[in-house]
Amino acid sequence: MQTVRAVHSSATEASSPPTATARKALITRQDIIDAALRLIGPHRSVSTLSLREVTREAGIAPNSFYRHFHDMDELAVALIDMAGQSLRQIIREARLRVSATQEVTRPSVAVFMDQLASDAKLLHVLLCEGIVGSDSYKQAVERELQYFEDELCVDLVRLAEDRGQQVTEPALAAKAITRLVFALGGTAIEASPEQRAAITDEMVTMIRMIIFGAQAMTLTAQETPATRAVP
């Protein structure tokens, strides 16, 4: 486990007055959060960050951390909460864009991918800690995903009603879409723009499969119970 922490001090430690050691005027929670966000990336999850690493990146003394967070866990929860806010932003933005167009799926996926690009770190937090985090992390992540699912479910039902159709188990369809989009989003985080576009197209088709399927299953249930076998 060789630490390849290259020089990198240029960005953080440049404004040292001639005096011995400059004292940071005021450290805010946000400063520390920003430093943590700068550190996490495709290969670093929050749970693997060390306290000293974060304070080093923030340009403060290790002990100063405790003035703002009791734990590293507290930092992680703060990050997960921020990621949740990012999620809500996606939903809001998607509804705005959708209400102005005919299509539904594509603009929504586009919003998701846009937010993924700008808030990659935050959404990555959700992905990582939902799988590898401690129990409390996982619960926090699950809560945020659940919120996303619930909102999506509402939209699915409304969409179907607007078109005079039914959708079986919209909650399940919403869950499938959510989990699928997040799983694929995880692989898209470090993709090139053209790969990203391809993933977007794939996502759109997959989501349409799920929506069509949820609608088709109502038809089979009431119309043709025998002609189309249950796979």
Add this chain to the structure above:
Amino acid sequence: MQTVRAVHSSATEASSPPTATARKALITRQDIIDAALRLIGPHRSVSTLSLREVTREAGIAPNSFYRHFHDMDELAVALIDMAGQSLRQIIREARLRVSATQEVTRPSVAVFMDQLASDAKLLHVLLCEGIVGSDSYKQAVERELQYFEDELCVDLVRLAEDRGQQVTEPALAAKAITRLVFALGGTAIEASPEQRAAITDEMVTMIRMIIFGAQAMTLTAQETPATRAVP
């Protein structure tokens, strides 16, 4: 996947004969792999294991590790490969069970969940390293998932042909199913048996949605281009 593990005495360090220090007769790669598997769990990914930790669990000296693996990375790759074998086992077993029944989806999902229960650690490796691992880990994981997708795609096409139906973009449907199942499987790893059963039911319905959807989209494309709007 039978684990032909050696004696591997007690937990860590209990069986010291009167002599100074007992020397391990023969250390095998498998001993070290088993120790690593014992250590990883819901909150521990391979990338966070330390060399000393693994050797401690294996009951050997830290340096003995190097006789069998050049790196911790090499251990991780070995684990991912084992997880891949576990995947192939799932496909084989599912095909066996399916050929004996009418239903397709449910027995396949059941096989997956069974394997998840018995090889939870291995499949967890795939989940973790696919998200948080280094680039080479991610590539290795992606390779295994791709294999799973390809096999599933073949089955999807055959299933549709047997019933005289078409499926649009079977590769995409297979990818959607694969990613969805793995994402949900990740949350099922530490679930109770009844939660697990509920997740299984959900999975079955979701997969049917995707399959139905992939079939319904062929209908809309050729029959009614206007009556059913694209969502």
Add this chain to the structure above:
DNA sequence: CGCGCCAGTATACATCTGTATAGACAGGCG
């Protein structure tokens, strides 16, 4: 002004990590 308070820092320590070096023991072969 004096003074306490607080947000910052420096130093220190025990513990962990990876790994380099050297030693001990068993087995095969002359």
Add this chain to the structure above:
DNA sequence: CGCCTGTCTATACAGATGTATACTGGCGCG
């Protein structure tokens, strides 16, 4: 038997980490 070779262990070291203790300097308030 002697010796070499391969495998495992012991010791040691430099660096990292979390945190306890003691410090320092600027701020507002009496």
